[in-house]
Amino acid sequence: MIEAHGTIGSSVPRVDGRDKVTGRAKYAAEFAPEGLAYAALIESTIAAGAIRRIETASAKRAPGVLLVLTHENAPKLPYLPAKERPAVEPVAGEALRVLQDARILFNGQPIGVVVARTQSQAEYAASLVRVEYDVDTNPLTRFDPANAKPASAAAEKKGRGPESRQGDADGAFAAAAHRVDQTYVQPREHHSAMEPHATVAQWQGDKLTLWDKTQWVYNDADEIARVFGIPSESVHVINPYIGGAFGSALRTWPHVTLAALAARQSGRAVRLELSRRQLFYSIGFRPRAEQRVQLGADADGHLQALIQEAVAQTSTYEEFADATLDVPASTYASANRRTKYSLLPMNTNTPTPMRGPGHATGLIAQEIAMDELAVELGLDPIELRLRNFAERNPRKDLPWSSNGLRACYRAGAERFGWDKRSPQPRSMRSGRHLVGMGMATAMNPAPRYPSSASATLFADGTAVVRSATSDMGPGTYTAMTQIAADALGMPLAKVRFELGDSRMPIAKEHGGSTTTASIGPAVRAACAALLEKLHTVRTQFQLPQAETNDVVLRHAGLEILEAQGKAESAEEQKQYSTYSFGAVFAEVHVDPDFGTVRVARIVGAYDAGRIINPRLAHSQCIGGMVQGIGMALLEETAWDERFGRVVNANIAEYLIPVSADVIDLDAVFVPGEDTVLSSLGSKGLAELGLCGVAPALVNAVWHATKVRVRHLPVTPDKLLLAT
Amino acid sequence: MIPFSYSKPQSLSQAVASHAGHGSDRGSWAADYFAGGTDMMQLMHDRVRNPERIIDITALPGLDRIQVDEQSMHLGALVRMSDAACHPHVVKNYRVVAEALLASASPQVRNLATLGGNLLQRTRCGYFRDAVLPCNKRLPGSGCPAVGGQNAGLAILGTSEHCIATYAGDFANALLVVDAKLHIAGAAGTRTIPVSDLHRRPGQTPHLETQLHPGELIVAIEFPATTGGWRSHYLKVRERTSFAFALASVAVALDLAADGTVQDARIAVGGVATTPWRLPLVEQALRGRKLDAELCRKAASLAATGAVPQTQNAFKVPLLQRVVARGLEETGGLA
């Protein structure tokens, strides 16, 4: 099935690298159509209630102001229903309809927009708007699990239901020889990508062009078309580059509607860029989750009961249910399992997928609990996991399409030097520092979507391959160029891949670790179709095989030759369970006096099927480790429940790792190809890189200090007060 | 951002004169000097600072100079943090200052930020920096939601019921232990004050942060010459390794006799107090005694005397004691 390859599997440098570092790569906010005007948001300052009065007269009079839009003067928009709820939308509820009424659903809600000739003028005018509210004195701003509701039927349909059961988990837990029963907290976290969300909107008649930060140009166009009641084809979305997103640009957020509305009402092209503070309110976030895990094992460490219950926050207007309990229910063999999933509606903006959505969250609880169980049993953490290795997916009772997890444990442990770990906690030192080593399993679904691509050959002998996917950083441009060059049998330099335009062949969301496995096969199909056409031309003109492509085209009098390609979802997928796997190993050095944790090194071993470009894959994984360091040690939204506001809504106070926090990160890939998922052999990788990192670090901190932190992040206060 | 008028005076007297007439007796002055802008611009974007007039002082002659002679060293208020941190005389004779500067912010910020601006940076308290929320410092009389709110990073020393905001800077703490002085110019002439007199505790008036009169300008920082037995050091503990404000930090200067006896000691701490904060009790406990690990620990146990922990920052009490102990040990070559 797998033929010989040219550049596939080689560490080609990023084809867009030079454009990015020299500033030639153009991001959404940098497009400046003729007559561009600038928008500033007006935001609510209460968590719940309604606008009683909004005074805009002085804003309208302010210098440079072209338009002040609020619910009082904004047109009612059609907001047509979607034929099918896009996968990136929450499972139920209705997206925030901006400026359609006076209701306030959360603090920081956009309640108006000012358009002016310059950004400063717009911001100044926005500051002059005075709002009076009827305040709801009992806002839902406290994370109180007692108010959580079971996940709905809509969530159930997506496999994220309120409950799942196999066997008698509670009975088995009660009877188990060894038990762990603990609660783990992962706080609200924000994507904090480098590029802020921005939209430039321009109407020409009833046609709209959007330069918008998005991971899904087609859906962006559809969504805005529905909001305005116009045909999807009337909306053209362009977004060649994304400065990081991690899921935050999967949905089309209300500010995109505001930009389009402001452009229509002002008759100008309008740019709306969110400030760093606004990014904490106007897009989504990883929801806070509290999880209780009960593990019961027999004397040999075989799991008898696996119970995991999660409560996570959502908004009052949408039900954001994620896959928190999918992976925990699938990782290990156990005859008895039970999950329970509840959601807590709060007066906040709606959460949204953030790298490894749910999966990373579920794994934090499960993998710390597994470490606790290993301690309880006096077993090596790897040995415990090996004893409970699941030969099939236990939740779905399906065979794995491929599963290299055991090889990951082996390769990772060897590379890391796990055998140097003394089993006793607080027994290893380096100078005054306590040294700890910990590990965790990583696992993430590896789906594949239908997709399409085109391949065009030009008479100068170059080719362009297109698909309306995105590249938020993983290296889609590069990987697809490699796949295309390989399929066409052309040198890399002669092939260009283009993406991020809703006029290109249709593609689904650039998210869920699907892109390489989904777009890759379509690119191949398009290239194969092109070669076929080329062959037909050769035959027709009786040109020898040795004649180069450009000569063929010239002979035939063709300027271009183009073909389309499609890849459907693999039918086999239904008979198999497709996941990527990994094992993450971490070493931390803890200063026992200060409770500060240094991550000395992380080694991850991964099974992501066939690796198209080891350099990019490595970069994905170590990027996930950096984010995992943040998750384990730094990231936490400081939420003031009295106001329903984020008190650290900037990146000086919302801490994410800096270079100095990152010392030695290493990723290896175990051999293997997943030919069930696609003929390409690749499985998803992007999100896998985050999974398992935080629990490995928490487990390492325990090994260093004998302090078990169950509430992330592991900050000095928690370690100091525990010793 | 709110519209403002802008001027760029070419002399000190012009600068001070441009400010006159824009003073107000409230904490929020109507005119603001502009130096590196690294703090002020953020506050203006967030509409926390809304000056009507900006007086750009970057063209003032001589304010970016470093002068060294036998008696003293003068660092102009416009000297960049990065230049001061790397100046050989600073590195050699005022190690605590160089270390404090290098432990501050990031290389990019330090390349732009000035010493004068650094001393006058505003607190990182999240309630102060969110113009939507109450804050006695920003809006006198509006209340202090940090009490009982998100206060893990806030102060345990020098607080009042009206304000618990931390003084976030590092450099000023180091200046306290080298006995530095500030040269100040204003409409009424020039004056010199010890750095320890610059910042005010919040008390009933948290909006009044310094002893500077409206329109007064910091011109230079004067350092007395260092003598024989003094050695100094800055130790900062933070959640991430770089580009973060202190959870707790300590500036130590010790005058050690050949046998290790502490002849004199100056200790100041950061990240835990509402102003740069000297620890006289710790200093006293050290004086006249031989420095060893035991003494360091004992003296440091007095570091949090008088601390008033809040709901989330009680950990700062043991942390502060340990940071001071370690800072003393490291300064004395014991760790």
Ligand SMILES: Cc1cc2nc3c(=O)[nH]c(=O)nc-3n(C[C@H](O)[C@H](O)[C@H](O)COP(=O)(O)OP(=O)(O)OC[C@H]3O[C@@H](n4cnc5c(N)ncnc54)[C@H](O)[C@@H]3O)c2cc1C
């Ligand atoms: C992300 C981040 C992290 C940081 N981390 C640290 C840290 O760890 N430690 C630390 O100490 N600092 C830190 N800082 C603060 C930084 O050091 C200050 O922003 C900087 O020193 C201010 O200097 P500036 O010249 O830019 O001041 P400006 O922003 O220009 O001015 C600040 C204030 O001082 C006034 N002013 C300036 N110069 C004078 C003068 N000569 N006379 C009278 N008034 C004057 C201004 O009017 C203004 O009110 C950090 C800043 C950021 C943004």
